[in-house]
Amino acid sequence: MQEKAIQTVRPDLRDKKLLREIDFHARLPYSELARRIGTSKQGAEYKFKNLLKQGVIRGSYPVVNVPKLGYLYCRLLVTLQGVSEIQIERIVEDLKKDPNVFWLFTMEGRYDLLVVFWAKNVSDFKRMVTSFLEKHGKHVKRKVETVTTDVCHLSHRYLLEEGDKQEVSIRETDERIKIDELDKRILTVLASDARIPLIQLASAVDALPKTVAYRMKRMEKEKLILCYRPIIDHSVLGLTYYKLFVNLNSYSLVQMQTIKNWVKQNKYVTYIVEGSGLPTDLDLELIVPSNKALFEFIRQLRFKFPRIIGDYSTVVFKETRKVRYLPF
Numbered sequence: 179m180q181e182k183a184i185q186t187v188r189p190d191l192r193d194k195k196l197l198r199e200i201d202f203h204a205r206l207p208y209s210e211l212a213r214r215i216g217t218s219k220q221g222a223e224y225k226f227k228n229l230l231k232q233g234v235i236r237g238s239y240p241v242v243n244v245p246k247l248g249y250l251y252c253r254l255l256v257t258l259q260g261v262s263e264i265q266i267e268r269i270v271e272d273l274k275k276d277p278n279v280f281w282l283f284t285m286e287g288r289y290d291l292l293v294v295f296w297a298k299n300v301s302d303f304k305r306m307v308t309s310f311l312e313k314h315g316k317h318v319k320r321k322v323e324t325v326t327t328d329v330c331h332l333s334h335r336y337l338l339e340e341g342d343k344q345e346v347s348i349r350e351t352d353e354r355i356k357i358d359e360l361d362k363r364i365l366t367v368l369a370s371d372a373r374i375p376l377i378q379l380a381s382a383v384d385a386l387p388k389t390v391a392y393r394m395k396r397m398e399k400e401k402l403i404l405c406y407r408p409i410i411d412h413s414v415l416g417l418t419y420y421k422l423f424v425n426l427n428s429y430s431l432v433q434m435q436t437i438k439n440w441v442k443q444n445k446y447v448t449y450i451v452e453g454s455g456l457p458t459d460l461d462l463e464l465i466v467p468s469n470k471a472l473f474e475f476i477r478q479l480r481f482k483f484p485r486i487i488g489d490y491s492t493v494v495f496k497e498t499r500k501v502r503y504l505p506f
Contacts, residue, residue, distance in 0.1 A: 185233075201407060252294070325455060424488070
């Protein structure tokens with residue numbers, strides 16, 4: 179099965195500003211988006227819909243702080259063996275149907291799949307992995323199971339470095355928030371399309387618009403909904419999405435915090451992952467315009483912390499196949 183050639187899109191300055199503005203604020207109305215990027219409401223709507231048409235924007239979703247609902251953020255990295263492209267696609271489609279899977283990537287390099295589950299506890303996560311292996315174990319060469327304690331989402335500044343540095347974190351917590359069936363219905367609809375207009379959202383959940391607006395504001399205030407983000411196909415922009423695994427020669431909380439603070443300043447870094455059972459000490463994700471940019475970041479990292487940084491490896495994210503920040 180031959181892959182289709184990707185038609186690269188060259189965004190202009192207003193396209194880049196639009197993508198920057200909706201990064202943590204995907205529900206921005208066209209009127210406000212127009213003000214922020216310096217165009218008319220009609221111009222902002224045209225720009226947005228054109229990016230949709232070109233495949234740059236593939237949807238949007240709320241980043242839900244699911245640990246506050248009592249769930250663990252668990253990851254499964256998988257290396258496959260003895261499979262054709264058709265068989266890989268079947269495995270991917272099976273995982274997409276699994277309601278426990280909220281994030282799913284195909285990869286290239288040491289790993290072929292990154293599967294992220296919401297689990298009520300470690301035993302629940304083990305059950306999910308076992309279920310996957312019962313179906314597809316004969317094709318699994320290697321797997322790494324991790325329980326993530328903190329995923330720092332950084333604002334995407336790879337197109338425009340200007341603008342505020344923003345971040346939100348999904349981290350393990352003892353804090354619990356109770357939600358009812360209406361809250362769940364609202365989150366479920368938003369998970370499919372975070373930009374759905376309030377009137378349509380209210381109709382979909384069978385509630386008054388003012389009631390839905392109040393519920394959303396309450397969930398935002400309680401930090402259950404952290405932000406609303408677009409799904410961007412970076413390959414269409416000519417960019418490459420990497421996961422960078424780094425081993426450290428020595429480790430301390432102070433050293434790790436120093437490295438994280440430095441890493442956050444780089445415009446290509448999009449996620450910093452911490453947890454138990456990670457393949458390496460430092461787990462980063464970057465979106466870069468070229469291999470040269472990636473290797474320059476690694477060079478700077480190594481020379482900034484020469485006694486700490488050890489070996490490293492990279493994996494390419496090929497495609498985002500599922501994003502759904504909900505455990506129900």
